[in-house]
Amino acid sequence: MKIKYVVGIDISKDKFDVAFVLSQLDKTPKVIASRKFDNSKKGHLEFKDWCLKKQKEDLPVEFVMEATGVYHEKLAWFLSDNEVPVSIVLPNRAKAYMKSLGIKTKNDKVDAKGLAFMGACQSLAKWKPISKAFYTLRELTRFLEDLQKDRTSMVSRLKGLKHKAIVSEKVMEGLKAVIEGLDEQIRICEQEIALAVAKDPELKKRIGHMMSIKGVGLLTAVTVAAETNGFALIENERQLVSYAGYDVRQNQSGSREGKTSITKKGNAHIRRIMFMAAFNMVTYEQGQFKPFYERIHNRTKQSMKGYVAVQSKLLRIMYALWKNETDFDNNYGLRDKSNQSKNQLKTVVAA
Structure with missing residues (x-):
């Protein structure tokens, strides 16, 4: 020392x-x-x-x-x-x-x-800011998340209003106007996110690696990158899983085995965006994710545990693609363009 x-x-x-x-x-x-x-x-x-x-x-x-x-x-x-x-x-x-x-x-x-x-x-890794664009992107993705939540709330209220015995036309018109305004703000926000990525060549390239997974859209990839600051604080998969709140909480004492669950003591923004990505991959049977979900579901008899497992697996693969600057191959797992770390990457997919 x-x-x-x-x-x-x-x-x-x-x-x-x-x-x-x-x-x-x-x-x-x-x-x-x-x-x-x-x-x-x-x-x-x-x-x-x-x-x-x-x-x-x-x-x-x-x-x-x-x-x-x-x-x-x-x-x-x-x-x-x-x-x-x-x-x-x-x-x-x-x-x-x-x-x-x-x-x-x-x-x-x-x-x-x-x-x-x-x-x-201890020998601690030195912090290296990758790009100030991440800070703008995080604000944009979180703002978009809030807009989407508000829109869902307003749409639910509008649907409920239609079933009431006495309907106020003014309230209904107001709700429709609010929803239209939110739709416009969502459109503008999505455009700003796409523009911010397009302006940064390095970011655009790495986001593209994550989007090479069929079913991972721009918003999913950008949200994960922005919330982890380009994985700058993440040294390994275990740390990433903990950061996102996917680490498992054990419930065992002596011979008693209680139910296990994820801690959720992590980044809720990542879990929210990963849920929809995992749900779509299972629903539309993308690559290996549907069989993986079915194995977990058959073993635990709980569909949510299957989806959470897919979320965690998908997040770890996205991390590997970002770090190793490689694309995903749905047929053969992860393909490293530089022909390095190929076995290591395939192990990540098989885990």
């Missing part, structure tokens, strides 16, 4: 706590200083100056923060723009590390210290 400074950052909407730690060879990391800053442009500049003053030796400085909704993003971009190494860890990984240290107290200051110790003791 090399001698270096590590700065742990626990961030929230308005503030972020910082622990400035010295990592030494074969010694417990030492906290040099700690402080709280405003999560604003002014606070970020003050944080930068403060770190420079604390760096009294000619040692490298690394920054570690937790992925906290969207609140960490501005500071992460600020650090990246200043060309300093920053690592962003998933919440479940940070929590597991804190638990391994036996730390029971939980507050912002303690969490910042824990993140700093994590960076000092």
Whole structure:
């Protein structure tokens, strides 16, 4: 373990706590200083100056923060723009590390210290923003999701209104106008998503790899890419499954075997878009997904478990296509255009 400074950052909407730690060879990391800053442009500049003053030796400085909704993003971009190494860890990984240290107290200051110790003791991957287009795409896909939910709600209300004993024509006209307005906004939003992808050649290429799976449309591929920031925080399939909330919760004690279920402690936007993709693939018998669904359904006697299994499998395949920059072959599994990692990719499909 090399001698270096590590700065742990626990961030929230308005503030972020910082622990400035010295990592030494074969010694417990030492906290040099700690402080709280405003999560604003002014606070970020003050944080930068403060770190420079604390760096009294000619040692490298690394920054570690937790992925906290969207609140960490501005500071992460600020650090990246200043060309300093920053690592962003998933919440479940940070929590597991804190638990391994036996730390029971939980507050912002303690969490910042824990993140700093994590960076000092582990070799963390450095965060590399792939494209600012992902942030625009995520806003667009989430806005589209809200529009679709609102439209479904208005359509249901309109249908219910028609069955009432006394129908208000004004209300009916108003609902129809709202639905028409939502349809127009949905159309505009879909156009903006397609345009954003078309403007970024690298993104367009990788989205195309995921869409090579027959049944995966533009919106499904873009939503998955945007919600994972181009899989930038994902190191393996297991992590991806956990991030999306498809990891299984065991319910077993002694000889008792209870029902198992997915945790759903993950990105709900991914699960929502993957449900429709999986449903369509099973319904229209695309590739290997219908037989796979039937095997799960026959074993568990629960159709939803079959669909969830298809969702998880499909998501893992999309991840492999993105990472390996290859297309999907419905007849032979995954086909690697560069003829590398072919066996590994086929294993992903067969899993």
